[in-house]
Amino acid sequence: MIIQSIWLAIAFPLAGLLFNGLLGRRLGRGVVGIVGPGTVALAFVVGLFAGLDLLALPAQDRAIVVTLWNWISVGSFRAGMSLLADPLSVLMVLVVTGVGFLIHVYSIGYMEHEEDRLYARFFTFLNLFIVSMLILVLADNYLLMYVGWELVGVCSYLLIGFWFRRGDDPQDPVRLKDGELVPVPANLNPADSGKKAFIVNRVGDFGFALGVFLIWTTFGTLNFADVFGAAPEIASGTVTVITLLLFVGAVGKSAQLPLYVWLPDAMAGPTPVSALIHAATMVTAGVYMVARSHALYALAPTTSLVVALVGVITALYAATIALVQTDLKRVLAYSTISQLGYMFLAVGVGAYASGMFHLTTHAFFKALLFLAAGSVMHALGDVIDIRRMGGLRQKMPRTYWTFVIGALALAGFPLTSGFFSKDEILAKAFEFSPILWALGLLTALLTGFYTFRALFVAFWGSARDQELFDHAHESPGVMTWPLILLAGLALFGGILGLPQILGVDHALAGWLHPAFADLEGEGAEAIHHGLSAGLEWGLLGLSSVIALLGIGLAYWFYVANPGWPADLAVRFKSVFKLLVNKYYVDDLYDLLFVDPGKALARFCAQGIDNAAIDGIIDGGARLIVQGGAWLGRLQTGFIRHYALAMFLGVIVVVAYFFLR
């Protein structure tokens, strides 16, 4: 059975990484472009067969541990370099390698303008990213998971800072591309963004490391099976602390409040990287980790509540910020944070399968959206400000239509994949507490609004920047085909988890059931809501209405009454009373809703986001460095000073022992 060789899923991309890293530069981009995506595709195939193997096994045996070698064994402590293939990890393997493969293919086109050297390096890093993520999801113990966890952080650092030479020198805010000088977009210093991602992740990793450490000292082992088996006998206070510490790691890695700040900046990297980070890897690690540790989280209701609250608040918070962003990738970035909030809401209320379902569909449509945005950037020479776009749907039909599908899925348009997964989470949340559900629903409304706002502004209407518009062109097939495939997945991915009331099985929940079987009733619960059919239909309907309402509002604001002044002001001056009435509504609306809303959003974006959270993190780092410089000044170079300090040290030490 191929599942015994699940390590091949890691080995293939690793081989590709070594090959591209060592030889790529010499062999040219043709070979690199085959080896990079090809090895990931092989990994996907391995994952696929492993999944089939799992299906062939009886449900209770669907957890295969493959020990590669005994990594460490000191006294009673043992940690194997061993992998765990169960429905949960195989699902993640498929998501990571599947979406990762499409992103790889897309990158062939996207990076075509780069030098050979950078091209090879890019694919090396991409493969490293995939490898790290696979290590993370396939680990069968917290130690190996921590390895992947750290490696993913390093990879994000390398990839976000990939175009490190942009903005390297303040005097030279341009970079060379296609032999032309291209201005660096504002606040996009890739090196700084990479650093920010790394620093913020370190904060989270620190919590995660402490959590792992505490597991080790509490349980004496780090193996998932042993830890989860022993968990019920551990004092609940300890479990709560452990899970909270692990969650700190998840907050950092999955960009939740208050550690989300790195993610919006992470788009400083090449767009395929953003897609990879936002969709398939990295940010999902936190959700996966919580789902993997569900046995612990189920024992810690306090932590679960914290997880759910952090999730839902982040979802709403990020959605409000996304309302006022004018940068296409930034809108998507905040939407990722928001959607991750949904996933944490799901795992927080104990709906692990629903969280994983949304993770999967989100991987599809978010990868799609980012790649489509990348296609736009590619066409416009790295312009990403939606205010300079407009009318692109004529120029880039494939990109446009795929973007529409992604946007529909993100907005939760009925029958798209995002609709089903989001609705499922909302239903679970409703069951848990209607307040959480209401907040989630409000977020859904905002989601529909901001997503379609971006869509309408960027693709509809007429060109705002004629020069850019003329320059625009559809991207090559190597970029659009992945988009089309992803669009298919985003559109039809919902069949993985159709609601029970439609009379079909929830395929994903059934698949994941063995992994979550240890939770009482979880397997069944994932399929059957504890809600009456009528209520469920009602919720489903309400979700649809909300999604449509959000989209409609966006249409109303940006298409029917485009809020972009200049030409509109002129046009509306000479129109009927009715339109004046409309103005009245608009003004009222502005006064009552939009202005405060905008103010709130601006406050969140600028006040809290920039000033407070960035300030704390930057300030903290600066304080530490300042402390270092201050200590350096103590190092005067004078022997006399050193000797005196030593002498005082002797006195203190002696006095301590003398007076103890």
Next chain:
Amino acid sequence: MPIEIPTLNFIALAPPLIVIGTALLVLLFDLAVTDKRVLGYLGLVGVVIAAGVSIAMGPRPATTFQAMAISDGYALFFNLVFLATAGLSILIAIDYLERHDLQRGEYYALLLFSASGMMLMAAATDLIVVFLGLEIMSVALYILAGFNWRQLASAEAAMKYFILGAFASAFFLYGAALTYGATGTTNLNQIGLWLSGGNSDPMALVGLGLLLAGFAFKVAAVPFQWWTPDVYQGAPTSVTAFMSVGAKGAGFAALIRVLRSGFGDSAYSADWALAAAVLAVLTMTFGNLAALPQKDVKRMLGYSSIAHAGYILVGVAAASESGVRGVLFYLLAYAFMNVGAFAVASALERRGEFSTTQRDYAGLSQREPLLAVAMTVFMLSLTGMPPLVGFWGKLFVFRAAVEAGMSWLAIVGVINSAVSAFYYLGVVVQMYMRAPAEYSPRLVGEESDAKKPAAVNLEVAIGTAVLLAMLLTVVLGLWPGPVASLVTMMPLG
């Protein structure tokens, strides 16, 4: 009165004796050999033999020379640490000295003498031998630090190291004297027996404090660390590589034996454990913070070595078997990763200069990818990034602290290693994310192809050192099991 020479177990001290013998051979051959690099390889052979003998001897404890020293697993393991350090340092030095026109036979002899002093410190069970080992090691290091006679910085480093070292030795000595007064003996085991009675005497306590201060100087613990960055920066890089691990390791070897054999089973053990814990916190925090703004890589590594002394002190503070094991593992790991880092630094150093700044590493990944990969491995390992060997070292010492009920210490340690990522990764950033500086150091081979045909040869030795250190850093990270179980078989005799 006829003197009856007692039976002496020379075999038990074979490894240091082999090293001393090799040093003497080097001095002898120095008279005849004109190509001094041969002497380096000769020293290397001695080191390898001594390491082989250490391994062959097995962990069975054997006292020797009227209980002056002991050959137990602990000492033998430390032998491996020192010999690995010495071997790699010799490999670095062979090329480094040639490039800087400093090639002399005495260098290798002094380095071997110093290594023998370290080994004796680890084996010593009597304060006299500890003191003499300490002095043999230190005096040789004072001289080596000033070996670059053209550089004022080298002489300055030697002077600082010497004056402060002699000052610290005096305190150590006074501590030994007071301990002798309190117990009537200088033998560590007998001190332990005497003190286990439980009476706490101010004289013994002050003696313990002074001994601790003396060791704290050697391991560069706050507030006795001041010499470290200056000396590390000024000394020839090949020497810095050697003493950063060797002197620190020897200091810890003797410190732990003195504390555990001499002051272990007494009313004092809680006191020194707490003192070590406080020193650990101060030391790692100081080292990490002060390393942050450094631009000179040698100096940065100097500060970072202070931080590592802090981590190791965490294991000492645990005052337990597992703490000792953690320290042993940590030091072996540290030997490979730190000497490796210095090896890369010395490979980048230009003739006539004695240091490399961060800028010198800019774009190294393009100029010399393998060297950049190696340096990345060392930096990540020093940070404690799994799955490299440095991670395990940290894990073991921190775990020991938690077991000893000092979780707070482990947490401080973890925070500190998080901070350390910034300056270590700063170097990585330079190598991968910066364009080569217009002012870039030439690599060993490019330097003087026309002038010095031996250039290719130069690359071989340093390259071997880098490669060996990198391999061991990675391999021991992936398979730490053998070393970890070796460590458990190496108790204090």
Next chain:
Amino acid sequence: MTAVPTSWFLLLSAILFVIGAGGVLLRRNVLIMLMSVEMMMNAVNLTFIALSRHLSSLTGQIFVFMVMAVAAVEVAVGLAILIELNRLRATTDVDDVSSLKG
């Protein structure tokens, strides 16, 4: 048996030790600093000899013997370093030896 109590010797040696340490801290002349370190070691020697008598054990005397060897070596090496330094910069003032810092 002993006309002069051991504690007198020990106190004297503590005084001498501290004076020596003060010399290292106060003076900037390398030579004087070295001499001060020698005085510290000598003070310790006095402690050892006094204890040796008090404890009727020869260990103290042997230790002193070794300390003398160490002292001789340290002086030789220290002065050699001083001479090397002096060759590069004609000074015996330690404050001139402070280019490495920060």
Next chain:
Amino acid sequence: MAQQLQQGLFLALAGVAVVAALGVIFNRNAVHSALSLLANFVALAMLYVLLNAQFIAIVQVAVYAGAIVVLFLFVVMLLGAGGEMQMGGWLNWRTAFIVAAALVLLTLTGTAVFEGTINGAIGTATPEQIAQVGQTEAVGTALFTDYLLPFELASVLLLVGMLGAVVLGQRWRGAIAGRPSGEAE
């Protein structure tokens, strides 16, 4: 009577030692400092005699007075550092601080040695027994039996020191420009 004589002798020698020690520190002239150091060493040697350690006393005079002080004087002359040294004002906060710190350490160690009981194990080397075999022989026997290892290590240490003096003192090939070569070659 003999006791008072010895105590008086001790006090006198202690006074000389302390004054000489202070002289080392506070002399402006390095040559005078070296001579004070000599006085300190000799006073200590005489104290050793008072402590029944004649052999060590002789070694003390031979090593310290005969070798070390001479070496110091030699270097002082060689470097021309015999003249006035720049010392600056003595009376400043730094000095006061150092003196205060030194007094603290003195209080601590002084109390420890003065109050602390020397309750170590009493050995067999009583004055009577040493007198029986002779001071030199007693020390020599100990050195060659129980303390053979330290003795051998001391020889290694001396070798290292010698090597160091040679390495550091020797003018290497290609002497520094601007300085006459040849001396100490």
